[in-house]
Amino acid sequence: MDLAFTPAEEAFRAEARAWLEAHVPRDLPSGDTREGFALHVVWEKKLFEARWSVVSWPAKYGGRDASLVEWVIFEEEYWRAGGPQRVTQNGIFLLAPTLFAFGTEEQKDRVLSRMAAAQDLWCQGWSEPNAGSDLAGIKSWAEKVDGGFKLYGQKTWCTRGAFCDFMFGLFRNAPTGDTHAERHAGMTYFMVPLRVAGEKAPGVNVRAVARLDGDDGFAEVFLDGAFVPDRDVIGKVGEGWKVAMATTGSERGLTLRSPGRFSASAERLIELARDEGVSDARKRDAVAAALIDAEAYRIYTWQTVGRLITGEKLGAESSVNKVFWSELDVRLHETALSILGENAQLDGEWMKGFQFALAGPIYAGTNEIQRNVIAERILGLPRK
């Protein structure tokens, strides 16, 4: 078990660290408001110009062909330097893996570079008012027309959807049934333009929805005959479920929440506890627990990387990740608030982070669903 990095990886880390320390913006406002979002896009473009926006992608799409090890290193450095949450993340970390797995060359050429450059901003259109954890219960549908499809229905909880030009999502192209197989058949994965040349696309209406913290970070997307050409179907018509599940693996697993983020949060918590001179034994215990959790997730991830680079695939294990990081994030922020004492009443940075952390056990498949996946697919317990 070799935990050391190669000289090339160390050089990569040093280069990333030097650039990030010199360029990471300080005091950016939340990216989940219209004004803040625009400032974040400026930062994303800067990242792209220095070829740090998608390090693991091929050079022809703006990446560095970085290895998985280097990607994790970059993430460690990004968060360590205090880099902001990526407003491009839903495209880069959720849609792009799907395109790499299922996209045509034409789709990849057309979409990926612009995504990496933050020229096109993407949101996810999966959830619907009556389909959350039970994603196969979606009702929005696609009607085949000449040269493409017309989309109908409503998508919701689309993160930053009010500021994005494009959405990727799942639609029914055939009626559903009651059996497990029927419910998961007849879905198609689309890339949907929400705005064309700065104007809203015909048949599309987007309404911003405020999140728990008051920011307009969510959107509802109403579709009433919005046209999508055939070339914007990813994978085969009717195989959307299979295509979609490829991204849930990335979302729950490594790519959405790399350990660097939590290591950085744990360091900030330790700084806070030092600044406040915390002497209460329970609070000190909780700070130590937060560091242990962050370290556990970090080493666990390196072991996962070790298995991936020998050719193993990440399956239901990504549910283990998701449960662990989402709950450690909540505990960590609760600890910070307890250290703040009466100041925890203020709508400050830790409170903001706490509210964001509270979403973790809900999005990307609730932790209840993840626990079912762990129990059924890893431990082998019966479904019914």
Place this chain on the structure above:
Amino acid sequence: MSRFVFDEERLSFARSVRDALARLCPPSVVRAAWTSETGRSPELWKQLVELGLVGAMAPEPLGLGMRELDLVLVLEECGRAALPEPIVETSVVVSLLRDARETTWLPRIADGAIATLGLETLVPDAHVADVTVLARDGALHLVSRDAVRLTPEKSVDGARRLFRVEWSSSTQLDVPLSAARDRAAFATSAFLVGVARKLLQTTVEYVKIRHQFGQPIGSFQAVKHHLADVHVAIELAAPLVHRAAHSLTHGDRDATLHVSMAKAAASDAALLASRAALQCHGAIGYSFEHDLHLWMKRAWVLAASHGDAAYHRGRLADAILTPVSP
């Protein structure tokens, strides 16, 4: 060299130990240790010696020249079997004697003499130990059997007898006490991970076959979620234990902190596993006749020995925060 994961050699050694212990140390052997006079099985110890486990950390040719990184998975397997032998203690003593370049006891232990470790007030298996490493005034001492006076205490784990030890003459051991403490906490963590894995595995098997309301209780979400939580706790504790092994082996300057992280996480995981295992077994698990308690009680005692989770988090907090003035 395998990156971030164990190489095939270490994995296959651990597998061979698992297979051997499944044969040599089934639950009936653990249970027998509860009622035997010494709480041990000399036969089993002999076989551990033959497998090379007892002197594994002694330099070759006495032992296998192993370090913590070579032994960590083996200790997990010992935990999986709830091995009723002082393998954790003997391994640590061997590594201390190796560092002290001690030449009298090391060959004897490699040949089957039993050693135990008295860093705390309660010393496991002191009654059968030929030699004990004890701590006094911040130093380690090597004490042979004829120099100790033992007072037995009633351990909740009948397969791991406990004693208070008074002692007179000794040889001081030129190894820092902190090294002994770190290694003991580390080895205990590794053993605990194995205990936790076994508790989970046993419970998963049970909830698949136990039917209530016309279906296996493992199909109920409440049961699934208990066991999923245990799985997550174990999967995230084990890497910390592996990293502690790595740091001890390579003399990392943060090794002590890494050991604390490992012991805290492994103790918590094993206690969570025992709690969930009992709950999911229901009344049958609460009965003395069922084997579950053999593992559960081992989890309890090892979680409490060489510093419980709160102790190690406190030690970590003192290192990363301003220490609280007494």
